[in-house]
Amino acid sequence: MSTPEGKSYKDTLFLPKTDFPMKGNLTVREPARLEKWNSEGLYSRIIAKRKAEGAPRFILHDGPPFANGDVHMGTGLNKVLKDFVVKSKTMAGFETPYIPxxxxxxxxxxxxxxxxxxxxxxxxxxxxxxxxxxxxxxxDTQRESFKRLGVFGDWDNPYLTLNPDYEANIIRTFASLIEKGCIYQSKKPVQWSYGAKTALAEAEVEYQDKKSTAVFVSFDLADGPDSVPDGTSIAIWTTTPWTLPANLGIAVHERFVYTIGKYSNGKTIMVARDLLSDFQEKTGLTLEEDLGEIKGSELEGHQAQHPFLDRTSKIILAPFVTTESGTGAVHIAPGHGADDYVVGQQNGLDVLSPVDDDGKFTDECGLPDLVGVHVFKANQSIVELLQEKGALLGEETYEHSYPHCWRSKTPIIFRAVEQFFISIDQLREKALSEIDQVEWLPKWGRNRIYGTVESRPDWCISRQRTWGVPLPVFFDRDGEPIVSAELAKKVADLVEKEGTNVWFEKSDAELAELFGLPEGSTKCRDTLDVWIDSGSSHVAVMDAHPELSCPADLYLEATDQHRGWFQSSLMLSVGVRDKAPYKTVLTHGFVVDTETGKKTSKSDAKKKGKPTDAAHFYNKYGADILRLWVSSVDWQNEVPFSEALFTQVSQPYRQFRNTFKILLGNMRDEQVSEPAELPLIDQWIMERLQVVIGEVREAYQKYDFRKVFSTMSQFASSDLSAHYIDITKDRLYCDAEGSERRKASVWVMGQIFDALVKLLAPVLAYTAEEAWEHAGREGSIHEQDFPEVNAKYAGTEATDKVAKLLEVKAVMQTAIEEKVQAKEFKKNNEANVLLSVPANHPSLELLKDSEFAKEFFIVSEVNVVEGEALAATVSATGYQMCPRCRRYEPAVNDEGLCQRCADAVS
Structure with missing residues (x-):
């Protein structure tokens, strides 16, 4: 039979119909949609809706990024992860206020x-x-970037640590610590940046490899034990020769055995027995005569002559002396090391630190030629002086990881200066106890912060800088500090009214009179460590905002915050309220260069032509691509990044977009009620959908956003595209309008669309809203609830049946591919299949239903015979293609239409 020339059946088909575009054009559409969200006050509307519903509250407290520079991809990753939490918790039924x-x-x-x-x-x-x-x-710049990334929050009312109300609460937190007896002033060694001329917190220190000159030095004993021969010297090893002018002691271990020997240089030297071989190898000296041994405990309290200054150094005992390297005797300069300071205080040593703010020697060093010389430049001069005095036993270049200032990038020095401290011992036990009341994700985060808190020294909180919150302390006429909680509270009240500039603008006398202090009192010129600023946010933000409360449900930051914000917040919260400020702490890794595996600084990235600012990527590809990338990575570990890796998520994005387009097109604005009974393939996809809903909701609850991505991507590409849509498109396009099975698929696609668009909304914030709008749904997708698992379709009956059918399809497809390769026909729908099926096969009865089998396998004919094993024999069909549905079926009229199509157009 022939088809009338030029006859078209297009108008009789129900082809997909939607104006949802396949091309995202995100860089144009997203800004327009963002403007719409802003003008409608969407965030406020969402909060008001949940509040009116009496929804439980979930609080993610935002760790503040530094207001310095464009938004780096690492910061973008952090903010998008937080937004995943806020949006998913909101759609799970929580009121989730987010104050950036x-x-x-x-x-x-x-x-x-x-x-x-x-x-x-x-x-x-x-x-x-x-x-x-x-x-x-x-x-302002960063706020626009975060908003452009689709991050919802109260952007008009963020908390800023420079706002007077926040600054006042920082000072009130300080007052609480004074009341607990935690604040004191002392001259202690601190990490000092001579490049920035200030003390540094541990979190402001970066470690870089540095080559240092290490020296072996002899100190002649001035009054050794009787068992030690006259003229014996004790050898020390140090990587900081510049600290030798500040040497006041030598530490040995009480249990170590020290060998006294005559060496090839003519000296009698004392070295730990376990380090004799290493000492000889490093110095080139040879032990020529063993003169005996002595225990470290016998040396305690004796004196050694300083190698180039007219004073002696006391020999003391210290548990930190090891035999891992050196000589078993440690040079002690209490003004230039934390351990040195502690052991020096225990043994009555002075704190000598003859170095100024610029890292240059003062006249206290006792060496006139070195006064005004930078300590690192003085190293060689000191080595030469040791050589001249006959005290240099050996010299080597030593490469090690050394702390550097995070801002000036210069090596730091440990230097004793008068500073203010928080006594950690007052807080440590409670802080450690609180750590075990918190959920740490990943679990190793607990050990990291526990170890840090357990071993950290007292917190140096004073900074010799101008831009910060003033340290609210005065000094009396004698220079003694006036540390008073009452005074600090008065300062806080003044700051709340006038801001912290008042501290710098008013004179000492004006402030002293204002606070009722004795005449001659002077204000402290230091500012507080900025980790006090951000660490006080539980008071300044969570206690201050009526929609928030402490403890927060979640803190979410990069892993470096175990020694930064997580720790400072914990210590200050314990100081203020005896409780941790968070219930759960979640950490993510750094975004690192794919080639080096290291964090890429903005300057390095610029030199290499590798952009790392978030704006580059959302302006070029769209924010939803960046958001999808965040969901796809293993963000709890280091995140390798390059533009090539980033663009790999474009394919799954197109898959999701295409899925929305197909579903919208086949829904066609039709109002279809739930069928009484669904065909098997529709039952199957509904069962699969319930599994996906359950898995994705659980993944959101566990912050496993990568599981959200993989589950949704797999469902869209495999279950939907490769199976369900492929199988049902024939009935959707070609069945008669009143066909029950066609209506079933229309209804099912509506169910799938609603579930998918809601489940993807926290990730694809813009695209999900666009699809929701094209579906003609009311309100915003972000005001909706996540779909619930429908118990009616939560079984596995259809799933089990389809699994067996897909096994049959795999066998059949292999046979079909062989014929296609042999060019016997071109496509599946031209295949005539003879299936040999065992009598006990669970799909036998289904396969005998020819119409069902042809639709499921998308072939022309299926004939079934019983056999011993599952097998398929394939040949080309003898039927002609129906000009309407393009299936190969028997023609029933002169136009060549199949029976189904003839009925549909009649």
Whole structure:
């Protein structure tokens, strides 16, 4: 039979119909949609809706990024992860207020604004004005980036650590610590940045490889035990020769045995027995005569002559002396090391630190030629002096990991200066106890912060900088500090009214009179460590905002915050309320370069032409691509990143978009009620959908966003595209309008669409909203609830049946591919299949239903015979293609239509 020339049946088909575009054009559509969200006040609307419903509250407290520079991909990763939490918790039925914040004070900003030619002549008040302008400018820039990324929050009312109300609460937190007896002043060695001229917190220190000159030095015993021969010296090893002018002691271990021997240089030297071989190898000296041994405990209290200064050094005992390297005797300079300081205090040693703010020697060093010389430049001079005095036993270049200032990038020095401290021992036990009340994700986070808190020294909180919250302490006429909680609270009240600039603008006398202090009192010129700023946010934000409360349900930051914000927040919260400020702490890895595996700084990335700012990627590809990338990575570990890796998520994005388009097109605005009974393939996809709903909701609950991505991607590409849509498109397009099985698929696709668009909304924030809008749904997708598992379709009956059918399909497909390769026909729908099926096969009866089998396998004919094993014999069909449905079926009229199509057009 022939088809009439030019006859078209297109108008009789129910082809997909939607204006949802396949091309995302995200860089154009997303900004327009963001503007719509902003103008509608969507975030406020969502919060108000949940509040009206009496929804339980979930609080993710935002760790503040630093207001300095564009949003790096690492910060973008962090903010998008937080947004996944906020959006998914909201759609799970929670009221989830999100108050974003910024860390505004500190060295990086002051360092930037003080790089001009007039830096040295600028008054503190002017420095602060410049810093505030700088910080607020970057806050505006970063805020627009975060909003552009689709992150929902109260962007009009963020918390800023430079706002007077926040600054006042920082000072009130300080007052609480005074009341607990935790604040004191002392001259102790601190990590000092001579590049930035300030003390540093541990979290402000970066470690880099550094080559140092290590020396072996002899100290002649001035009054050794009777068992030690006259003229014996004790050998020490140090990687910091510049600290030798500050040497006041030598530490040995009480249980170590020290060998006294005559060496090839003519000296009688004492070295730990376990290090004799290493000592000889490193110095080139040879032990020529063993003169006996002595235990370290016998040396305690004796004196050794300093190698080039007219004083002696006391021999003391210390448990930190080891035999891993060196000589078993440690040079002690209490002004230049934390351990040295502690053991020095225990043994009555002074704290000598003859180094100024610039890292240069003062006249206290006792060496006139070195006064004004930088300590690192003085190393060689000291080595030469040791050589001249006959005290140099050996010299080597020593490469080790050394702390550097995070901002100036210069090596730090340990230097004793008068500073203010928080006594950690007052808080340590309770803090350690609270750590075990918190859920740490991943679990190893517990051990990391526990170990840090367990071993950390007292917290140096004073900074010799201008841009920060003033340390609310005065000094009396004698220079003694006035540390008073009542005074600090008065300062806080003043700051809340006038801001912290008042501290710098008013004179000592004006402030003293204002606070009722004795005449002659002077204000402290230091500012507080910025980790006090951000660490006080549980008071300044969570206690201050009526929609928040402490403890927060979740803190979510990069893993470096175990020694940063997580720790500072914990210590201050324990100090204020005897409780941790969080219930759960979740950490993510750093975004690292794929080639080096290291964090890529902005400057390095720029040199290599590898952009790392988030704006580059959302402006080029769209925010939803960036969000999808975040969901796809193993973010609890280090996240390798390159533009090539980033663009790999474009394919799954197109898959999701295509899925939305197909579902929308086949729904066709038709109002179809739930069928009384569904065909098998529709039952199967509904069962699979319930599994996906359950798995994805659980993944969101566990913050396993990668599982969300993989589950949704697998469902869209395999269950939907490769099976369900492929099988049902024939009935959707070609069945008569009133066909029950066609209606069933229309209804099912509506169910799938609603579930998918809701489950993907926290990730594809813009695209899900676009699809929701094209479906004609009311409100925003972000105001909806996640789909619930429908118990009616939560079984596995259809799933089990289809699994067996897919096994049959695999056998059949192999046979079909052989014929296609042999060019006997071109496509599946031209295949005539003879199936040999064992009598006990669970799918036998289904396969005997020819119409069902032809639809499921998308072939022309299926004939079944019983046989011993499952097998398929394939040949080309003898039927012609129906011009309407393009299936190969028997023609029933002169137009060549199959029976189904003839009925549909009649």
């Amino acid at each position: 914040g910024w860390d505004c004070h500190g060295l990086p900003i002051e360092f930037k604004v003080m790089q001009g030619d007039d830096a040295r002549d600028v008054e503190p008040a002017e420095i602060r004005r410049r810093c505030e302008t700088f910080a607020r400018g970057w806050i």
